[in-house]
Amino acid sequence: MTEESERARRSECESEFESEPTTEIDVPESHPRYQSLLTRHRIEHGVEAGITSKQGLIAQGRGEAFDYLLGEETIPSADAAERAAAAQLLLADHPVLSVNGNVAALVPDELAELADAVDAALEVNLFNRTEARMEAIADHLRAHGAEDVKGLTADARIPGLEHERGKVDADGIYEADVVLVPLEDGDRAEALGEMDKAEIVIDLNPASRSPRVASIPIVDNVIRAVPNITAHARELADADSRTLERIVDEFDADEALEAAEERIRSGEF
Ligand code: PTJ
DSSP: OOHHHHHHHHHHHHHHHHHSOTTOOSSOTTSTTHHHHHHHHHHHHHHHTTSSOHHHHHHHHHHHHHHHHHTSSOOHHHHHHHHHHHHHHHHOSSEEEEEOHHHHHHOHHHHHHHHHHHTOEEEEOOSSOOHHHHHHHHHHHHHTTOOOEEOSSOOEEOTTSOTGGGEEOTTTTTTOSEEEEETOOHHHHHHHHHTTOEEEEEOSOTTSHHHHHOSEEEOSOHHHHHHHHHHHHHHTTTOOHHHHHHHHHHOOHHHHHHHHHHHHHHOOO
16 A cells, blocks of 8 residues: 555544544443543544554553552552643643543543643644654644644654654753653653653553653553543642642652552452
8 A cells, every 4th residue: 555545544533533532332321431432433443543552452451450459540649640640741841741542542532632721732642753743643632632743743752762762842842841651651751750740640550660750650541641631630620729739749659659569469250
């Protein structure tokens, strides 16, 4: 298949993806596996539309296993982390929400809402970067209401990462003081942490390197975490900076990781 016909096929899938409500699956909401089936549907569709990588399917499977063990719910320590994340984003001078192929497929509307609630930019930043996927994701986010989508300029580098994976926008992730990185790979999470940014990571595996290097690790499914950070941000919108700083300071990353691991080890099947 030529690059042109591949683009045409993807654009056909993409417009179908946009016209179809992302919640549409042929299963009633009362079905006990509704959320999980909906998530699979969105990821599968993301791959067809050229947004999600095939590796994204595998990553989703790994995440699902941890979610199952967590009870497929936002545990109290994750809720506290989501509140601290909201406070940290509201305190930021230059917050950026990093978007990869999995989160673009799973929570495009919710990311646009969070960006709006905390006045952040979205930046497409891919592990497996190709120009076609970068453009498809940026278009997809705009179609779902995102206004400020960065990542295509790629005029700066994250120090210590090889060429493609280290590409960022100079006025985006490079400059940011607070970055939200959902489902990040460990190397990049570590490299971003070394740039002295406050890093908020969403990852269902508490033993993954990314949440372990984050200042605020959120062990929760991105489909629950992102809207819950937005809900906290809206609730905290009028709080003064002292209150927000207290919420961030009182959050203990190690305790949150331990609580998630404890839930996974002691959870019921
Ligand atoms: O779109 P790209 O090219 O940037 O690639 C994105 C993926 C996710 C494929 C890439 O970053 C990757 O390979 O990630 P990993 O190393 O497999 O890590 C993904 C982590 O996310 C794992 O620890 C999973 O448990 C976790 N995860 C998967 N699905 C979810 C999740 N965490 C929260 N919510 C999910 N829905």
